[in-house]
Amino acid sequence: MNKILAAAAVSAVGIVPAQAESIEIKANGSAASVIGVAGNFSGHAVISPLFPPTDITRASTGLVNFAPGARTVWHTHPAGQMLIVTSGQGWVQEEGKDRRVINPGDVVWVAAGVKHWHGATATSPMAHIALSYMQDSKNVDWLEPVPDEQYR
Numbered sequence: 001m002n003k004i005l006a007a008a009a010v011s012a013v014g015i016v017p018a019q020a021e022s023i024e025i026k027a028n029g030s031a032a033s034v035i036g037v038a039g040n041f042s043g044h045a046v047i048s049p050l051f052p053p054t055d056i057t058r059a060s061t062g063l064v065n066f067a068p069g070a071r072t073v074w075h076t077h078p079a080g081q082m083l084i085v086t087s088g089q090g091w092v093q094e095e096g097k098d099r100r101v102i103n104p105g106d107v108v109w110v111a112a113g114v115k116h117w118h119g120a121t122a123t124s125p126m127a128h129i130a131l132s133y134m135q136d137s138k139n140v141d142w143l144e145p146v147p148d149e150q151y152r
Contacts, residue, residue: 026051036064036072040142042151043070043119050129053139059131060139066090066126071119071151074143076112079133081140083108083118090126092118093146102126117146 036045044067051061058079063086074095083092085106092108093099095115102108102118108128110116112135120126132139 036070039073040075041070041072041119042145043067045070045072045119053134059133061129061131063127063129066120068120068125069122069151071146072117073145074115074117076115076141076143077110077132078112078138078141079135080112081110081133082131083110084129084131086127086129088126089121089124090119090128091121091151092116102128115143122152 031049033046033048036047046065048063048065049060050063051057053060059082066088071091083102085102085104085108087104090102091099092102092110093116094110101121108118118128
C-alpha cells in the first residue's frame with residue numbers, strides 16, 4: 001500500500017478538473033504522508049502531498065523532507081520541475097555538471113528532460129516544496145540510483 005501511495009504522491013496520474021472557482025484550501029495533513037520508495041529514493045525521505053495537479057495548475061505539489069544523506073535517484077521531468085527549499089541544506093546535480101548547494105529560500109528550476117537528482121547533504125537534513133509539471137498525464141521518469149561514491 002505504501003508503494004501505491006508514494007507513486008500517487010510523487011507521480012500523480014492524470015490531471016483532475018479544477019474543483020474551486022474562488023479559493024480552495026487543502027488543510028495541513030489532509031493527505032497522508034508517505035515514505036519515499038527505494039526505487040525512487042536512497043535514504044529516508046518523507047513525501048507530504050500538498051495539492052494535486054488540476055487542469056489549471058498542471059503541477060503536482062508536495063513537501064519532501066530528506067534525512068541527512070537521503071536523495072532522489074537520477075530522474076527527468078517531461079514538463080519541468082520547480083523546487084523551493086524550505087529548510088536545511090541540500091544538493092542538486094545535473095548530469096555531467098558539478099553538484100550545487102541549495103539553501104532555504106533558494107528556488108531551483110529544472111527544465112524539461114534534464115537528468116538530475118536532489119536531496120540533503122551528507123550532514124544536514126533538507127526539505128523542499130516540489131512542483132512537478134504534468135505532460136500527457138505524467139510528471140516524472142525515474143532512472144538509476146545515484147551511487148554513494150558519486151553522491152559524496
